[in-house]
Amino acid sequence: MLKIGRDKQVKWILAPSKGWNKQLASKLLKPVDDHGKPLTCDENGKCKDTDFDFTYTQHTAWLSSKGTLTVFDNGDGRGPGATGSTDHEIFPFCRI
Incomplete structure (x- = not known):
């Protein structure tokens, strides 16, 4: 990013x-x-x-009034054995 x-x-x-x-x-x-x-x-x-x-394959970034940068992280490209949550784990949804 x-x-x-x-x-x-x-x-x-x-x-x-x-x-x-x-x-x-x-x-x-x-x-x-x-x-x-x-x-x-x-x-x-x-x-x-x-x-x-x-973040990997991030999108929808925004900066809060307190200066916190927040992004959604699809996690693509982390590689095998990587740890950490992805958007799919935190915000489950279906792509059509």
């Missing part, structure tokens, strides 16, 4: 660090815990001692 400004420049990226070129890697946000302490995550986005998980 990333933010592109009106000037068409990338402002920030919320994603695992693997695979970004030098210019875009400088835009990566660091996930933090509830107290603002940076989480320890590997380049693939696996974070230690937390239930934080990066």
Whole structure:
């Protein structure tokens, strides 16, 4: 997930660090815990001692008045053995 400004420049990226070129890697946000302490995550986005998980195939993002970024996460592309909930588990629905 990333933010592109009106000037068409990338402002920030919320994603695992693997695979970004030098210019875009400088835009990566660091996930933090509830107290603002940076989480320890590997380049693939696996974070230690937390239930934080990066989003995969996210949609419908919105920012609350308190500054909380919320997105629906379909979870596609997490890979085998991945843990964490997806929208399908939290909000069951049928696609027609």
